[in-house]
Amino acid sequence: MDKALITQLGDELYEALVKRETVTPLSERHPDITIEDAYQIQQQMIARRLAAGERVVGKKIGVTSKVVMNMLNVHQPDFGWLLDGMVYNEGEAIPASTLIQPKAEGEIAFLMKKDLMGPGLTAADIVAATEGVMACFEIVDSRIKDWKIKIQDTVADNASCGVLVLGDRIVDPRKVDLATCGMVLEKNGEIVATGAGAAALGHPCNAMAWLANTLGRLGIGLKAGDIVLSGSLAALIPVTAGDSLRVSIGGIGGCSVRFS
Numbered sequence: 001m002d003k004a005l006i007t008q009l010g011d012e013l014y015e016a017l018v019k020r021e022t023v024t025p026l027s028e029r030h031p032d033i034t035i036e037d038a039y040q041i042q043q044q045m046i047a048r049r050l051a052a053g054e055r056v057v058g059k060k061i062g063v064t065s066k067v068v069m070n071m072l073n074v075h076q077p078d079f080g081w082l083l084d085g086m087v088y089n090e091g092e093a094i095p096a097s098t099l100i101q102p103k104a105e106g107e108i109a110f111l112m113k114k115d116l117m118g119p120g121l122t123a124a125d126i127v128a129a130t131e132g133v134m135a136c137f138e139i140v141d142s143r144i145k146d147w148k149i150k151i152q153d154t155v156a157d158n159a160s161c162g163v164l165v166l167g168d169r170i171v172d173p174r175k176v177d178l179a180t181c182g183m184v185l186e187k188n189g190e191i192v193a194t195g196a197g198a199a200a201l202g203h204p205c206n207a208m209a210w211l212a213n214t215l216g217r218l219g220i221g222l223k224a225g226d227i228v229l230s231g232s233l234a235a236l237i238p239v240t241a242g243d244s245l246r247v248s249i250g251g252i253g254g255c256s257v258r259f260s
Helices: 003-019 035-051 066-072 123-128 151-156 204-217
Strands: 056-062 078-083 103-112 130-140 163-166 182-187 190-196 227-232 244-249 253-259
Touching: 003 035, 003 151, 035 078, 035 151, 056 204, 066 227, 078 151, 078 204, 103 182, 103 204, 103 244, 123 130, 123 204, 130 227, 130 244, 163 227, 163 253, 204 227
Parallel strands: 056 227, 130 253
Antiparallel strands: 056 078, 103 130, 103 227, 130 163, 182 190, 182 244, 244 253
16 A cells, blocks of 8 residues: 555544544455555554644553454454543543544553563563553544444554543552453443453453564554553443443452543
8 A cells, every 4th residue: 555545544534533423444445455554544643643732641452352353353453552632530521422433441451660662572571561550441432434344444543542541549460360350341330241351362461462562563662651451351332421331340440431
């Protein structure tokens, strides 16, 4: 895919974000699009956001659990960039009108205390470089019409990132079993999903190592102070205005979000 088309598609996704509109799947219009093309399109979309005044605060890993892979028919992880304009405080209302077709994910967020550069990193390296972990919500959103995505579509669309909310408690990752910790997700007072840390590629630190090593091969590192979302622990939950959600993760804590 030539540079002009990559720029055009990145600009198209940025405009869709700003206007709260969807576009026809890129993979449908350009059947020969590669994952490498998609990451370059993602970079153009992010460059537009940075030029508009946002700044990078971390990364996200997408499509780490089998249930999400099956829901989206996407069968490998991907990554995207977290920007300061995506972050909401716990308890702060998120206007549903700022999103297009949002779905909520309960996740474990990592706060990095050291820089890390792959490849060759292990789960132990991740733990050693982590300040703490938190319960969080990622509200994924897609600029692709009706969520009809292939891996190239979601990658180009910044891994379908929308906004995020971090819990108000941070825990040393050495003091909790991140594989077996259970997650309960409630929507409007009813349990709608359960999961465990192992849903994220067998262990959240496996997902983190995948990210660090994938980024490292691209010459990108994780930075001290980065927030990293390690992937959904259960199915995606559609949300609309008026919904309230809470996620609780054993040994880590909880996080709440509401939509106005």
